[in-house]
Amino acid sequence: MRLAAGQRAWRVLWLVTCATLIIASPAFGQATSTINGRVVDQGDALLPGVSVIATNANTGVVRTIVSNEQGVYSIPGLEPGVYEVKTELAGFAPAVRDRVTLAVNTTITIDFTLRLASVAEELTVTGEAPLIEVTQSKVASSIQATELENLPMITRTVSGMLALLPGAVQITPTHRSKENVGSVSYGGSAGTNVIPTVDGADNRDNQYGGPLMTFTTESLEQFQLATNQFNAADGRSAGAALTMVTKSGTNVFHGSGFVFERDRKLTAEDYFTRQANADKVPFSRQQFGGSIGGPILRNRVFFFGAGEQVLEDTSTPVPDALFNQKQLLVDATNAGLIPPGLVNPNHPRAGARPASLLMYTIKGNAQLANAHSLMFRFAGQTDDRDAVVFTAANDMREPENSRIKMWSAVGQHGWLWGNRGLNQITVQMNHLWRLSDVVSSITGEHYMRDFPRVPVFPPRLAFPSVNTGAGGQSGSMTDTAPTH
The missing domain is CATH 2.170.130.10 (TonB-dependent receptor, plug domain)
Structure with missing residues (x-):
């Protein structure tokens, strides 16, 4: 079906606008941070479908992401601050990483290894070495x-x-x-x-x-x-x-x-x-x-x-x-x-x-x-x-x-x-x-x-x-x- 002239004009205008936004020079920077990583089991097998929950300790704001088929997750757009990161998957014990501090404009990698849960249990990890950003060279x-x-x-x-x-x-x-x-x-x-x-x-x-x-x-x-x-x-x-x-x-x-x-x-x-x-x-x-x-x-x-x-x-x-x-x-x-x-x-x-x-x-x-x-x-x-x-x-x-x-x-x-x-x-x-x-x-x-x-x-x-x-x-x- 042929498009009317008016519809074609609007489509061309939309494409030009999108192209302009893509190639234009950046005017804004990044003020938020990202937590990403990989989730595996004790045999180092990738675990898809794991809910990864990041909770801001000061505001209580919760962000939830599900790991993909490679077991990889990424939670962008987080305000700088202190977070608790938790995993949930049926049949596995939850794992918690406590007191994760995010600086401005940084990306922190946190990998999880989940254990099978025979009874109700939760693994909380605290007191580890400070997290180091390895995704940027700046x-x-x-x-x-x-x-x-x-x-x-x-x-x-x-x-x-x-x-x-x-x-x-x-x-x-x-x-x-x-x-x-x-x-x-x-x-x-x-x-x-x-x-x-x-x-x-x-x-x-x-x-x-x-x-x-x-x-x-x-x-x-x-x-x-x-x-x-x-x-x-x-x-x-x-x-x-x-x-x-x-x-x-x-x-x-x-x-x-x-x-x-x-x-x-x-x-x-x-x-x-x-x-x-x-x-x-x-x-x-x-x-x-x-x-x-x-x-x-x-x-x-x-x-x-x-x-x-x-x-x-x-x-x-x-x-x-x-x-x-x-x-x-x-x-x-x-x-x-x-x-x-x-x-x-x-x-x-x-x-x-x-x-x-x-x-x-x-x-x-x-x-x-x-x-x-x-x-x-x-x-x-x-x-x-x-x-x-x-x-x-x-x-x-x-x-x-x-x-x-x-x-x-x-x-x-x-x-x-x-x-x-x-x-x-x-x-x-x-x-x-x-x-x-x-x-x-x-x-x-x-x-x-x-x-x-x-x-x-x-x-x-x-x-x-x-x-x-x-x-x-x-x-x-x-x-x-x-x-x-």
Whole structure:
């Protein structure tokens, strides 16, 4: 039977869309992990039809897979955490592997040897050597949530944590807007070469490179830094692949809170300050926040939220004896040499440099059935910062007193096709814009005076990512239309 013209057109469009999704460059990474292995009996004969059950110790979420005709099983799409893995087959004693710890973006192999069951019995294996990933050759380091909480960091930032890993060095950010996000060089490459993903979604700055936004460490479950020999899904950079996973709620309500204070009264004078008989540079930093999470429906639906704010007030002294002796009659840095209302040759706020950073994350998880799961995560960041005149942080091409606001929304659906693989669809939108109350001193660069809400980056729409078990493929489209 011949197809109508309209039906043929829809079929061609469908084939083109599928081909585009298959060949498009990956835009999403892997934030989940996999347990696989082989099941045999005591005579080393393969056992098909064995139910392999993985239970998350914190959430109670259960994933069940049946071994195939070769006795092989694979359970992909598992959230990082601690699991109990159990086998069930009629006529054989159940075998249990307890306290299996999954790191982010890893594959662990657990083989089972089942014994015939003459009476009701169960074999539980504990205390074995730590499981080692043997399916990938990448060189990677991981930091867990307990390390994030307990490491003595002076700023408690993600970039500071990354600098502790082998091959990583914290460097000066490439742009003033990145001061709170931070920048880290891996293996001698530029800090802009990192490919960061959060919860399997893109977190890359399309303009300056490196991470787009930062997350409070209170919201992170763990992260992994792959610096060499990583797979093709992560190989989109000459630097490193950074995979971060945010925390999720569990079956137990839990929360946290913290306050950190730094002040110049609590710091010692350095050698040069003592030699100059000068006062310590004014400095004040308050960092506070917390988190809360728990079940909405036990073993099924969970929520988690975290927030953090950093208030910092610093001053940069001017290296001029006349200025220090207060012999100047006026503060010339605010006066300008041309009538008010026109372009100012210098930026305001000489001396003072207040800054404020607000970060928050909201996440929800739902296990609809054994094969279906949902995740939604919304994260935001507001960065208020004033720069002073004649400093290294000065960028004369852009406004100095600015507010940078950004948010990221991610939705994800996972569908487990038995041993055939995992279909994971991820939808994401990142948005960033800058607000300013001053203009640039460079002719032609003062557009933000008339457009105070011009987005720095155009919105980005990403196509779904299809994970076939060997890797993910997806595409992306950038909307360059003006935004008002």
